[in-house]
Amino acid sequence: MLWEIDIQPRESEPNLLAQRVITEATELGIQENLTVDATRGYLIQGELTPEEIQLITETLLYDSVVETVQVGKPNEDHLLKSPSGNESQLVYVLAKPGVMDPVAQSTHEAIARHSISVDEVRTLRKYWFEGIDQATIEKIAQKILANDAIEQVYYGSLPFQQLDLGKDYQFEKLTVSLSGLSDEALMEMSLKQQLYLQLAEMQTIQKKFDELGRDPTDIELETIAQTWSEHCSHKTLAGRIHYQDEKGERQFENMLKETIFAATQQIRKAKGEKDWCVSVFEDNAGIVRFDEENDVVFKVETHNHPSAIEPYGGANTGLGGVIRDPLGTGLGAKPVCNTDVFCFADPSTAADSLPTGVLHPKRVLQGVVAGVRDYGNRMGIPTVNGAVYFDKRFLGNPLVYCGNVGIIPRDKTKKKVHPGDLIVAIGGKTGRDGIHGATFSSAELTEESETISGGAVQIGNAITEKMVLDVLLQARDQNLYNAVTDCGAGGFSSAVGEMGEKLGAEVWLDKVPLKYEGLNYTEIWISEAQERMVLSVSEEQWSKLKDLCSSENVDATVIGKFVDTGKLTLNYEDKLVGELEMSFLHDGRPPVIRDAVYQPAEIKPWSLPQTSHVEYSTILKALLSSLNIASKEWIIRQYDHEVQGGSVIKPLVGVVDDGPSDAAVVRPRLDSRKGLVISCGMNPNYGDYDPFDMAASAIDEAIRNNVAVGGDPEKIAILDNFCWGNTEKPETLGTLVRAALACQQMAIAFQTPFISGKDSLNNEFRYKKEDGTDETIAIPSTLLISAMGQVEDVADCVTMDLKAPGNFIYQVGLTKEEMGGSHFNQLFNLDAGQVPQVDPSLAKRTFMMLHRAIKAGSVASCHDLSEGGLAVALAEMAFAGGLGVRAFLAQCPHAISTPEEETQLSGENDKYNDQGYDGEGLPAIANREDAACLLMFSESNSRFLCEVPPDQTEAFEKQMEEVPHALIGEVVDHGMLEIVGLPHLYSALPEDHWEEPMSPVLIRTPLEELKAAWQKPLKFN
Template sequence: MIYRIDVMPAAGVTDRRGAALLKDITDLNLTGPTSARVIEVYWFKGEIDRPAIEKLAREALTDPVTEIFRVNEPTELTTSFRSVLVAHNPGVTDPIEETILKAAADLGIALEAARTGRLYILGGRFNDETLKVITHQRLLNPIVQHAVTPDSIVFGENPKYHFKLREIDLPSGDVGLCDLGKIFCLSPDEIRAVAKYYDNLGRKPIDVELETLAQSWSEHCVHKTFKAKFEFEGQTIDNLLKSTIARATKLLDKPWCLSVFVDNSGVIDFDGENAVCFKVETHNHPSAVEPYGGAATGLGGVIRDVLGTGLSARPIFNTDVFCFGEPDMKYSDLPPGALHPKRVFKGVRAGVADYGNRIGVPTINGGILFDPRYTGNPLVYCGTAGIMPAWAAKPGEQSPGDLIVLMGGRTGRDGIHGVTFSSEALSDKSTEQSFSSVQIGNPIVEKRMTEAVLQAREEKLFVRITDVGGGGLSSAVGEMGENTGARVFLDRVPLKYSGLSYSEIWISESQERMVLAVPPENLKRLLEICRGEGVEATAIGEFTGDKKLTLYYKDHLVCDLSMEFLHGGRPQLKLKASYKTSGNPEPTFPCPSRLDDDLLKLLGRWNTCSKEWVIRQYDHEVQGASVLKPLVGAKSDGPGDASIVRPVLGSKRGVIVGCGINPAYSDIDAYKMASSAIDEAIRNVIAAGGSLDQLALLDNFCWGSATEEQSLGALIKAAQACADLSLAYGTPFISGKDSLNNQFRVGEKIVSIPHTLLISAFGIMPDAEKAVTMDLKKAGDIIYVVGETKTELGGSAYFASKGFIGNNAPGVDTATSKSLYDRLAAAIEKGLVRSCHDLSEGGFGVALAEMAFAGGLGARVNLSRMPQDGSLHRDDYLLFSESNSRFIVEISPDHQRDFEMIMGSTRLNIIGEVTGAENLMIEGLGGGIVIDQSIETSKEAWQRPLKW
């Protein structure tokens, strides 16, 4: 028996989703639709009667106050209405279906299957073409969804798989061999190495063996560009990562760094008894073609990185940074095959928020940037931190005979070839070609799995753990078994549906899965814990002592690879790189006599404006450990610099996190761009009350071409900057990730993203109660500028607002800035600082306005008192320079002497005072007023762009 239930708002209740849909249609610049309704649709299959199905609808699917339901009564439409019923494609995971089946079972209702859909009803006068645009731009994504027609089969049968071993013929000629390499995403040198390996074995490769090599050798998994041998500026760089970033960490040799660059995340000491870890990942390509699912699984994946670090950590907070095309981009300018930036923005935001909120991990820090070059290739950075007992900070080593246990979600076709898809450039055909490459997430499964893993850790039931991420089981088991060997029986892997081949099972990147090495005597207890949490766990094989990867499917040997070749047989890339800084036209425009409009324009720029619309949709209170949240101030709507959590609730000790990113500087100088990102991340931490004493860094490189010489030269310069500043500040890198080939191809035209480096700073605060926020606190307080202002407006928001880039990007003088940071941290620790805010995008003008309207207080300052190097003779340049290593600091007059004594020889000056006038008054170099603006007007300009 099949039933259909429609759930809709009750009479008199506003259809909020319908109203939001109508607004989105308006944003598409479409006319015609005048009304919109959204109805949830459910189909059920099973030997059940109508009373049972009504009980399910009443108790599990509807809110009795605001909703009503109908059983087997599809909504009838008049001729003035059009409708589209959207459902998931066959084989695509729908997390709601699993939840419904469990809810039905809890109610004593035995369902055989469930499906979900959403019915959109539009009223008004519009043609078929308009409906088609609405459908494909707003109602569905063809990668995971389809429009239901009368001919659609709701409960179709999954095809059966009939085993057939697929051996691959290796062409004798080099051209044919290279063509085969393209099919399996292997470079010419790689496929030649593969051919030599099999020639020595005297047999043909099996398809799953080539798939395993392709996944394990992909850019995404092995980061082969960073490990390449570069010829650059007359020198040879053998392994860029080891030569720069990892080398700096090794030279610093901090005893509180417990595990770096060897696990799923970096681990540092927290309090001697506990350790904390942090990882930031990217999920760019999947988010470009399926924003909601791509972003959600990006966050789900990095949460599993933390869960799979050492012997498992409990997630304590999330971070995210997004880079999009501009939301007001004209649809006529949209490249073919690309989704509109606003749709990507909304989908990514919803995916990350839904996953984090549902799994119960607070999202506490991040940022959002916009640039037209991210259209078609958005960047989605997701980070997670965790805490674990100190004894669990490092993984153990499995022994031959230990079982390979697969835990969590079932395996399907979603995510197949995900890492090879993520390693290539995008094009106008990517949406059509990536139907199986985007994973579908289920945060409830991951939450249950997390609880099961942590219980098993406490009982020490496993000796090693890793997540099943990029490359699926091929990477997870392949990496774990490198030093021992592994034997896997693929027909034991639990599947979402029948019909998967042995190769698909092995390389699927279906989400919410972990692999554990479990001594046989512990399996029974582990399975008991999993049953108690409603988590599926299956022993799918064992670790061996033969250093081979052998796979079986129903007693058929389908893979027999040497671990030595799998992990050491990839030929090292040999690349040429060159670099020169950009030469841009130097800006030539007079300094305006008044700068009120310029300040308001900067406050309202996409990159500078309030991101409150996004932040409010995250839960940053869950777990009850948040000390400093993303929004601060009198009305909790000011932009905080860094965030702090207290993961051990009985302790004052905290974890502080901040980030730095400004790709605009890469249009001038990649070294300065990277230096500025590091300095900004550290400034954010210092401004909130942190210090350099136990501060670690994470790098996330998102680059364009991985072959073009200038692009590679920029990558080298940025990596060198990371090493130099790491050593100068004593801040080791503990983890990182790169994502290359972030390009979008339309025909012969290639649009590359700006070279983008995200730096995350992650440290320990001995006393989180000494945190400082950025909002002005009290009229009569003194306002200092700490740090020197220079003529460094290249890549600045101010130059961009005038249509220029410039050439003098901000640099970093680490010799003076380290002392500044140490002294300012000491002043904050002693309680001398009332508020502190770092100066970054938009410079002093934007930072001061933010402090004023966040605190609901005014300020009067004089630009002639600005500490500077003597090169600035224009009010606008003083106001909007983006020189690094600078802060605005609010001090009580009672603390002036003590503050200046601690700051010593640091460049600083009293520039003005806090007032109760609720306006911003700024005097220029000549003594005249250059800005007289109410803080209410400033705040409105800042909040207006993203008041969606």
């Protein structure tokens, strides 16, 4: 028997479900002033008496203080009628069968505790629309109410009498005939069965089975496809590449190994005794030394393709997945904080301009944020650092990077699988969710992806993962297992395959606990159902582990055994369904050989745009309102950034807690003063100019942000995450190699090791335009650099908000003519100018000196100069501190050439304090019409603003003497940002804009105006 229980807020309470629909329908331009009512509810199936349903409803399901309830059988009149009683049309939304429904699961278990047995529970939402036509309702259903990939919509009434519980599975062993297939047929199979293997790979498999004299079974073919997928094997970047650029040709046998890994090896060797790396590019996350007892681990992953199709689920499981990386590193690290970085198209994109199959970017943004929020917050891991970038090329293919930092005792960083160990799966049960996730993530997205790969989309259940975390760390400390890894892309296939790589494994697929009946053995093997870990457990450890897990209601099941056979043997109910040599699986893949070509883009000379003769204050406000720069407070506040009690520097700082912090600081051990500093750097705009400079800038920015709050530049470890387009195109791969070469050079120059990384390729979206032609949008090449620094005593940290009137403001570092890729350029639609470059030796020296000054207590506040340049950074420091600023461009250290002498001053020049001045004491660059603009808006790297109290200026200047720096202004209490320009430019300005003696005031704007411009764009309801 099926019962329906509908729950609605009482009249005095807001109906949040209905409100969301009204807001979104207006924002998407579908319908204004909708009249809609909404309830949430439960479907409960089982032999229940009306009294039992009543009891469950009243004691468990609804809260009489704020809610009203309706109970009945589905489609009974009183359940169909709108709560308002008005004429209306009803829409139901339910999760599709098999999609994770955490609330239903918890409710099922909670009812069982009342000694009432039910067969199945599902949740539903109902919406009643008044006064609009069916077509509009369907549009609203499709765009707002439900996502086809995971949810089912019903109009008018529910078309079923009972819930589908899955059907029994009849075992049938399937083989796939490859022998004699033509190349075309092989490729067709690769695509059709979602293997996404290349021809050479299909041919290798064909040949292998010809040698064996048999056809592969379906599970064997799938196992190979998962293991050889780009997602799992990184065959492109770790493959052979023939690279050609303006300097010549180069042949890589393993591109990653010869660039990024090589840099780390070189740094470790140079550090010798002082090497603080523990494990790099080996385990699920990189590990470095933290203190006498503990190491720390860090990993960042992407979950782009699932997030494009189902933003909530994609981001949700993206974070859930990356949390399992530290958990599966060594013998398991305790997660201590999360990071997240997103790339979207403009959320105000017109809804009717979207290609078919593309979700609206605002919906993507909101879904992604909610997905990360719900997983991170529930896991009790603070989300402390991140960034959001916008570019229209992220439209069909948003990027979602999630990271996790963990702490691990030093004696738990190694694992070893022993022959005879049991293969134990713990955590979530296995369902059909996420099948083909690994291969799908390695394919290009198309407008049909949603239909083809719907199965690859999942919803997470954070509480299941939290339960796994709770028992795993206890089991680790009690030595109840020998090795652990996470079940991620590729499911058991990858996890068991990797753990047993050197040994061999035998798996009993029928033992795997299932969410519902009906899965075949291959589905069980490759399902990417979330929240599962795989352990290697000796017979003696097993009984204790089993007891520990059951004491906290965590499923733990023996699903096989690691055996010293060198083979992967797959059984279902004692029948052999697959047998592969580990060596073929892991080393049998034919090398991918790719061409990569890089042709430097021509640098167009930059000149002041005519349209820029608007007031500088208007330009500054427009920059503050540009999406990359604008406040992300709406997102940040939805994340718990303080759970675990180690928060030191929060993502929002300042006198009213709303300024943009450069980095986050947490204490992973509450009984210690030592902190971790988490920051990131990314500049997708720069890649269009030169991917080398983009990568170098991202590294500089990540370190810069870290140092700005107090991170020790000698103790920073970094991660790379490459998100690129289709690297089968030599030009696309060329840009990637060029970025990797920059990573290698910069890491060595900064002595900052890469400890882990990941790539996501094929980030392109293909669709048919209205005229029927194919169109492909490739994302801008996007390299995220994440940095994990350390600080000995967190009390030494500083924030970016101005502290006190009367303090002085210094610019550290040189401003150069580097407008390429700047936000100023974007504002005026310019594509000219040199993109910011990095002078690594000067940058390194700057970071070291500044760190010394911060540690000595000479710096009251510090902010890095990045997006938007000097003017934006000054504005942010001012409104975060609630204090005004008067700054003088004539004082800014720079390397801008003058018309008279075209020579650029080098970074090695030691006359930094007065460089660039002519004999009269006036800056020579004042002769340039564009000088003020360059000084205010150029985005040159390795620069900071520091606020220094008067009694510290002497000490500060001494500490900074080896790097360019100058006193450029002061903190005042008049509540305005004032920027005084160069003496040459006053002629165009009215008289009252002149500052003594003869310099024009370019900007004099109240802080409230600046702050409002900065806060408005991304403040959603």
